[in-house]
Amino acid sequence: MLRPEKLGISAEPKAAVDTLNNWVRDCGKSAVVADPPSNDPAAEKLIPEAARASAQGDLYDRQDIEHVRNCWLFKQARASVARQSDSDASRAVALFDLANRIVAIIGKTEPTIPQSLYEIAVVGKGTPEDRAWVFAELLRQTGIDAVILKPGPRDVATEAPSVKVGDVGKSGVGATGSNSSGAGARWLVGAIVDKQVYLFDPTLGWPIPSPADKSATPAVQSAATLAEVLADDRLLRKLDVSPEKPYPLHSADLKSARVEIITSSRYWSPRIRRLESFMSGERSATIYAPLGDVGSRPGLLSRVTAAGSGLWKKEDVVVWDYPDRQTAAVEHFDEQANHIHQFFWLPFQGPLTADIDKDSLKLTIGPGTRKQLKSRIAQLQGDNAGAVRNYLLVQLDELPNAIPLPEEMQAAMKAQQQKPSEDPLGIPVPQLAVATNFRAAEDAKFWMAVCQPEQSMFEPASETFDAYWRRYLQGGKWIPEAALFRGLTLAKTGRYGLAVQQINDLLRTFPENDPRWATCKLFIARWRTARDASNAPGTNSHVDNSPKQEQPAAKSDAQTPANGAGLSPLPATTPAPAKPAPAGAPPTATNPTPKSSSPPANSKTKAP
Numbered sequence: 001m002l003r004p005e006k007l008g009i010s011a012e013p014k015a016a017v018d019t020l021n022n023w024v025r026d027c028g029k030s031a032v033v034a035d036p037p038s039n040d041p042a043a044e045k046l047i048p049e050a051a052r053a054s055a056q057g058d059l060y061d062r063q064d065i066e067h068v069r070n071c072w073l074f075k076q077a078r079a080s081v082a083r084q085s086d087s088d089a090s091r092a093v094a095l096f097d098l099a100n101r102i103v104a105i106i107g108k109t110e111p112t113i114p115q116s117l118y119e120i121a122v123v124g125k126g127t128p129e130d131r132a133w134v135f136a137e138l139l140r141q142t143g144i145d146a147v148i149l150k151p152g153p154r155d156v157a158t159e160a161p162s163v164k165v166g167d168v169g170k171s172g173v174g175a176t177g178s179n180s181s182g183a184g185a186r187w188l189v190g191a192i193v194d195k196q197v198y199l200f201d202p203t204l205g206w207p208i209p210s211p212a213d214k215s216a217t218p219a220v221q222s223a224a225t226l227a228e229v230l231a232d233d234r235l236l237r238k239l240d241v242s243p244e245k246p247y248p249l250h251s252a253d254l255k256s257a258r259v260e261i262i263t264s265s266r267y268w269s270p271r272i273r274r275l276e277s278f279m280s281g282e283r284s285a286t287i288y289a290p291l292g293d294v295g296s297r298p299g300l301l302s303r304v305t306a307a308g309s310g311l312w313k314k315e316d317v318v319v320w321d322y323p324d325r326q327t328a329a330v331e332h333f334d335e336q337a338n339h340i341h342q343f344f345w346l347p348f349q350g351p352l353t354a355d356i357d358k359d360s361l362k363l364t365i366g367p368g369t370r371k372q373l374k375s376r377i378a379q380l381q382g383d384n385a386g387a388v389r390n391y392l393l394v395q396l397d398e399l400p401n402a403i404p405l406p407e408e409m410q411a412a413m414k415a416q417q418q419k420p421s422e423d424p425l426g427i428p429v430p431q432l433a434v435a436t437n438f439r440a441a442e443d444a445k446f447w448m449a450v451c452q453p454e455q456s457m458f459e460p461a462s463e464t465f466d467a468y469w470r471r472y473l474q475g476g477k478w479i480p481e482a483a484l485f486r487g488l489t490l491a492k493t494g495r496y497g498l499a500v501q502q503i504n505d506l507l508r509t510f511p512e513n514d515p516r517w518a519t520c521k522l523f524i525a526r527w528r529t530a531r532d533a534s535n536a537p538g539t540n541s542h543v544d545n546s547p548k549q550e551q552p553a554a555k556s557d558a559q560t561p562a563n564g565a566g567l568s569p570l571p572a573t574t575p576a577p578a579k580p581a582p583a584g585a586p587p588t589a590t591n592p593t594p595k596s597s598s599p600p601a602n603s604k605t606k607a608p
Helices: 013-026 041-046 049-055 061-083 088-103 117-123 130-141 224-230 270-276 300-307 322-329 334-351 372-380 384-396 406-414 429-452 458-471 479-492 496-507 515-534
Strands: 145-150 189-192 197-200 258-262 316-320 355-358 363-365 401-406 425-428
Touching: 013 130, 013 322, 013 429, 041 061, 041 300, 041 316, 061 088, 061 117, 061 130, 061 270, 061 425, 088 117, 088 130, 088 197, 117 130, 117 270, 117 316, 117 322, 117 334, 130 145, 130 189, 130 258, 130 322, 145 300, 145 316, 197 224, 224 322, 300 316, 316 458, 316 496, 334 372, 334 429, 372 384, 372 429, 406 425, 429 458, 429 479, 458 479, 479 515
Parallel strands: 258 316
Antiparallel strands: 145 189, 145 258, 189 197, 355 363, 401 425
16 A cells, blocks of 8 residues: 555555554554664754654554655665666766756746655655755665755854744745755755765756766766865866856865754654564665664664764764655645645646536546556656656647537537537536646656656657757746756767757756756856867767757747647537636636646637
8 A cells, every 4th residue: 555656546545544553553563673772862862852752652644654655666766777886876976867857946936835755756846955855865765874064064143944834835934945954055965875975966966076077978977075075176166157156165165064964753763663674575665764773773873973984073963854844844834835736736636538428518527547646656666668658648638628529419509500600619628627637748748758868768858858848938847957858868969069059048048046057057068078078089989069960959839739729619508517626726727827838729719
């Protein structure tokens, strides 16, 4: 029941909770646990009182089972990526790239709300903190610990105000990542491998380039360690966009960095520890990772302290409270935040079906098949081929603005009209249903393109990204990501000139204070360097940078769904379909997608 492809889809969370609690009452308390519980006073001090209270108790709750499901999902997600690397250091870089593909940084003008870990991964957009959280979970399932490194000593004056659970959604609280990470200060994620701390910037989506990195590859392939950066500030200067736009961190900022362990209270719970021995074989996953030492097993605090030998002390280490704060916040949305949440999840209810009852001439909207959600879970589990097949089906399920009547019905109705309409007759489809399937199809087109390079299908991926770009150019949800990923795909096949052109087109849409602007500028500089290195005398690699490839990327207005165009509605005497906007629908239910990206209204609609 806790499998990622079942929980919340075909298995009800409450049923899973009840089953586990029945097991606890009958025999679960007698489950053999080899090691004694943790008794590390230093670790106990790091656990907030609220988290300590929620972790105690014998009975399981919904967050427990979702925690197990999430661990299982990220264990599956990292499997194929981890197998392709020959060291933990290179695995960390590969998993960071995977985290970037899973979580796109949300734009400044897009609405945001606190999200659970599962929601971040499925929806696919979030804050830099959200991306760091996903990255850390991928690392944990690979046996690698992760920390947040914030520059300098703790400065109370610039710390973000505490977010009370009841304040989420009020006056912008919880609306952006800036509320959780200080006054805009840049911070890094450190992946601990063999007592070395490898550095990654989740805001840029770049590892800190190592001394060995010469910008001769499409993306950074080796990350610098904290020790290397402290010894040479030039490693950070590789991320300067220009003298006027330097990278905000310097080596000196990290000499007394604040260290925060990325974890959550569910990893410390005795209830979860009781389940650990059952997560073996094909169910293997790390679900229990206590802060304190457990028997002969060093806890998180001991491991992080050992990794910072000479850089930080045990008393300098704290717990990053972002995961627990977000998990609590999603349980207490106000009305506005709840509407935004419903809007985010609208496409995952579909695709919906629409059928006409021949007797009553009523249009029936069938329950959602959740094919989109199943496809996304398959993608996250690493089943890219299966996900692509289903994403193609989702795109075919777009609904027209009206469903045509059978030909014999149309003939009979037109025979009763004094001036029969030349257009076919049909029943209008509720706009919420149209928007559900339209948005699902848009996501499916983008995610299908993301899946294709994972199968070494670089040329088809480039074409799919281009098709997405051309159709959804005006107001599409994934336009920046489609352009960036297409540029990366082109660069990986040596077409650096076209890759640069693609990102140049995108840059015109970003203000300079958008974090993605700096990412694009750095990629352009890197690809030009890689192109020059490939074309240098004595190199054997062939890079196709013909003038034809340097042409601007093709652009067109958003194409219109052809299915169902030109249908006339039924007469007013025909029973009307159900109201499209149910109670609690998203605030944009009557106009569910931006004007520029929604299916166009029929231009030939006439009342027969």
